[in-house]
Amino acid sequence: RDVLEESNARAQENHALLNKFGICTVNLMSSPGSGKTTLLARTISELNKSALRCAVIEGDITSTLDSERLQPLGVPVVQVNTDPFGGDCHVGSHFVQGALKYLELDKLDYLFIENIGNLVCPAEFYLGEHERVVVLSLPEGEDKPLKYPLMFRECNLCLLNKVDLAPHLEVSAERFTENIHKINGALRVISISGKTGEGFEEWMTWLQTRRADHL
Amino acid sequence: RDVLEESNARAQENHALLNKFGICTVNLMSSPGSGKTTLLARTISELNKSALRCAVIEGDITSTLDSERLQPLGVPVVQVNTDPFGGDCHVGSHFVQGALKYLELDKLDYLFIENIGNLVCPAEFYLGEHERVVVLSLPEGEDKPLKYPLMFRECNLCLLNKVDLAPHLEVSAERFTENIHKINGALRVISISGKTGEGFEEWMTWLQTRRADHL
């Protein structure tokens, strides 16, 4: 268990540093393609409008594709690739610790960590974040919380994404929420669309409330 | 590396057994919710029509939801759950070896192993199969092959699924195929829909050709 203890020790160091600078940190997790980057792009634009300063740590096995989509928004983005270090399927706390060295921590209100697309392993690793958010998109199907329960137990919020596609799918948002609450009755669910902006008011309010609560 | 050697040794034993009985075995992998179970349900119905006998090993972290969807089709389905053994995010060759004991091997032409929904780790573990098929669905986005390359390098076929949704998405099947071929020029791509049956003739022909090639 040394590896996990070591990982948690670094995560605690990260958390202490983020608290010192008052940076509300969100670990964003999901299956591949659920819409994390699209959601982040619109979130950054909204935060910019409220003069709230944010940065992103972009976790991927390989490539800089997601960073390249966010950099034009004018916020600091640090890309972390696990491939050169064995291709871990989740972002580890040592990667976050390294990435923090590249950020001007005294100039940030929020930090988003976009984790690697994987509904299993990232849920097991604490990075030092204040909040853990799982993105679940309608096309994936209503049963995912029942089949991949750990992620839904470990998170504080679920963004039920791509709700703009509901008219074209045979799924019901109620059944998603029902299944989520069978696994974790306390998990808050916000229906959202990174494409159309539906649900963003509620998401932005949640972000501002959580920051006030933690810091 | 003992663990991987041990895993491969069992996989070789599985492969020898499957060859002895002439069972063409397909390891089906994808992100969560790409449509593996839906594809299998229609595939089983098609094989039943041609009097080809098949069975399924259903791999999941937890639950029997997928097995319950396939059992009504009248073929043997063995459910494997990794949760009681630590919650592995991929099916291992020892699980397959155990599951084979529950099957009447002299009565099978095909065996499908539905792997756990994860676009990363399952690609690293050989189970003894003849073919490895990755399902990639349109809603996940065109960039997945570039961001999760190992899976696309390790497979022999990609089923580009949910093409019935194309009119409602801003993606292009050509761009998916372009990105797949940047990672693995030899990976065959079949556009398909588990929901409507589009592309099934080509998929069924591929299955019958592969069986003839291997056995």
Ligand SMILES: Nc1nc2c(ncn2[C@@H]2O[C@H](COP(=O)(O)OP(=O)(O)OP(=O)(O)O)[C@@H](O)[C@H]2O)c(=O)[nH]1
């Ligand atoms: N209709 C619809 N499509 C969306 C939405 N959000 C994202 N998409 C599409 O879904 C695909 C994947 O979106 P991404 O934002 O790249 O998803 P991701 O979770 O960041 O993916 P990875 O980082 O590779 O795991 C792309 O084709 C997007 O255009 C949405 O709210 N509605």
Ligand SMILES: Nc1nc2c(ncn2[C@@H]2O[C@H](COP(=O)(O)OP(=O)(O)OP(=O)(O)O)[C@@H](O)[C@H]2O)c(=O)[nH]1
């Ligand atoms: N439109 C459309 N929806 C599909 C298709 N195939 C599957 N779905 C839907 O996609 C969701 C997930 O399908 P599943 O077959 O359960 O996917 P899976 O890959 O087996 O999921 P896991 O085993 O949990 O990883 C469900 O809501 C299905 O109805 C398809 O071809 N077209």
Ligand SMILES: [Mg+2]
């Ligand atoms: Mg992304």
Ligand SMILES: [Mg+2]
């Ligand atoms: Mg399934």
Ligand SMILES: [Zn+2]
């Ligand atoms: Zn993994």
Ligand SMILES: [Zn+2]
């Ligand atoms: Zn894993």
